[in-house]
Every structure is written in structure tokens, then in C-alpha cells.
Amino acid sequence: MKKSYIAAALALTSCLVLGTAAASQSKTVTATFRPDMTLKVNGTTYTVRDTTGVRVSPLVYNGTTYLPLASLSQLLGAEVSWDQNTQTILIHDDDSASDYIGEAKAKEIALSHAGLSAGKATFLELKLDREDGRMVYEVEFYSGNKEYDYEIDAVTGTIVGYDYDIENYTIPSSGNSGTSSGNYITREKAQQLAQAKAPNATLVKLEFDFDDGRAVYEGELREGRTEYEFEIDAATGNFIKWEQDRD
Structure with missing residues (x-):
């Protein structure tokens, strides 16, 4: 049912309001703001706002109504983003979440890579987010004096990136050689x-x-x-x- 709502919204909407979406083929047109028009979803009146939270009115041009795509998609359970590199509007429907590996698997992958068991780690954050046009699980946890941060592809389980910090650790200074006892430069x-x-x-x-x-x-x-x-x-x-x- 939700997908049909999204399809209807996309049929109604042709305008992306994401702040700085590129417009290399843009042109100036004359349109009319219609503050008298009302949007209802399942019988409930909905106030349309732009990405900064400011209330906006529908825009009519050549008989077509334009509304902020990001705002409508949020209402309908989807997420919209803009890929500057490929000049692409990305719409993610939560119904596709069944294709994801899941939080438990993401946690397992991160711990395995770090060489730790679940009992040795204290988790600070585990969330699904969009990074460079793809969905990733961001996993952050502590173990001992180390803080680990992982980004794991939500579909494939591939580790996209990771790093870790050693708390209260400083490379020791040394003499003229410019190296430390740990074979790192000072x-x-x-x-x-x-x-x-x-x-x-x-x-x-x-x-x-x-x-x-x-x-x-x-x-x-x-x-x-x-x-x-x-x-x-x-x-x-x-x-x-x-x-x-x-x-």
C-alpha cells in the first residue's frame, strides 16, 4: 500500500527540494504559488515544508502541481537524497529493507574483523544511514582503551571503511633518528x-x-x-x- 502512495506522490511531484540540487539544464519559467491548495493524506491535512522546516505552498506550472519531493517522501516512509557526482535523485523505500543484512549481522561482521567477541565490546551506536549514495550500517563500539568505527554495506555486508582510536595513547619522542620505539615516526x-x-x-x-x-x-x-x-x-x-x- 505504501508503494502506491509513493507512486502517486511522484506523479504529483516533479520538484526536488534538497538545498543545492544541480540544474545544469535549468531554465527560468513563470509559475504560480497556490497557498489556497491543501494536501491530504488518508484524509489528514498535511503541512508541506521544505528541507529547512519552512512552510511552503504548492507551485502550479502549465497545469502541473509541484511540491517538495523530500518532504512528501518523508511523509510516505521513503528517503530522498541527491548524488552530486552522478546528478541523480535517489529515493529509498523502506520496504526494500528486507534486502539488508540487518543490524545483528552488521555487528557480527564488525566484531569479527576487530577480532573481538560480543562480551568484550560496549556498543555506542548502530544505525542505518546513507553514505555516498548507498545504504550502510554505522557501527561504533569500545573495547578496552580502543574505540572502533565501522561502515558496512547494508546489502552486501562488505566493510566500506573502518578506523579505531587508542584513548590516552601518545607516540613517544626520541632522539635524532625521528622514530619511536614502536617503529613509528615521532x-x-x-x-x-x-x-x-x-x-x-x-x-x-x-x-x-x-x-x-x-x-x-x-x-x-x-x-x-x-x-x-x-x-x-x-x-x-x-x-x-x-x-x-x-x-
Whole structure:
């Protein structure tokens, strides 16, 4: 029954209101706002709002009524998103949830990858979300002094990404060699490498972390209105990421 409602809504609706949906083939038209029109679902009057929560009126153009697709889909139990890369409107109907592996399986996959039993972990979050156009389970849990974060494809069970943090852990400093007893470069060495790429910038952040099982230094430099973000492999000193943005 719900799917028929969604089909009816899509027949009625031709306008996507998701904030900044691209319009490479857009054109200007003259339309009429109709605050006198009322929307009812199963006999109940529904107030249509845009994605910021502001009340909006139906728009009529060439005899067709336009309403915010995101708002209607939410009402009808579906989720709408915009994929900027492919210029695609994505509509997810909750009825397709039967295709998903389920929360229990997602938890099992994460624990198995981390080499932990359920009794050794304290779960903080387990939710279904959309990431880069696909549905994933976001799994977050603690074990000992480590915090684990996983993203697991909701359909295939593939681990899309993971990382873990060691609480209250600092790479020890060492002498002139620039390496620590754990065979990782020191924080000081990581800072030197980063500032060699931006000599006049100021270091505002530098953290030791694990990303996809690899020890890294994640940091940020600022120089005026320019911001540099970087990741350095803590074992080799090689840059994994170096990005420059201007405010």
C-alpha cells in the first residue's frame, strides 16, 4: 500500500527540494504559488515544508502541481537524497529493507574483523544511514582503551571503511633518528614533514590515529585564509593526503 502512495506522490511531484540540487539544464519559467491548495493524506491535512522546516505552498506550472519531493517522501516512509557526482535523485523505500543484512549481522561482521567477541565490546551506536549514495550500517563500539568505527554495506555486508582510536595513547619522542620505539615516526617528525610543505603555516592540529588498520598522523595547518589538511603514514612518513582549501 505504501508503494502506491509513493507512486502517486511522484506523479504529483516533479520538484526536488534538497538545498543545492544541480540544474545544469535549468531554465527560468513563470509559475504560480497556490497557498489556497491543501494536501491530504488518508484524509489528514498535511503541512508541506521544505528541507529547512519552512512552510511552503504548492507551485502550479502549465497545469502541473509541484511540491517538495523530500518532504512528501518523508511523509510516505521513503528517503530522498541527491548524488552530486552522478546528478541523480535517489529515493529509498523502506520496504526494500528486507534486502539488508540487518543490524545483528552488521555487528557480527564488525566484531569479527576487530577480532573481538560480543562480551568484550560496549556498543555506542548502530544505525542505518546513507553514505555516498548507498545504504550502510554505522557501527561504533569500545573495547578496552580502543574505540572502533565501522561502515558496512547494508546489502552486501562488505566493510566500506573502518578506523579505531587508542584513548590516552601518545607516540613517544626520541632522539635524532625521528622514530619511536614502536617503529613509528615521532610527532615532531610528522610536524616537520607537514611544515616543510607549507613553511609559513601554523600547526593547529596533529593527532595519532588508526585508519583502515594503518597508523597515521592526521593534522591541519593554517596560513591566513588558507587551510591545509594532511595524513601521514606513521610507519613510513609518506603523505597519504594533502589538501589545500581557502576560506
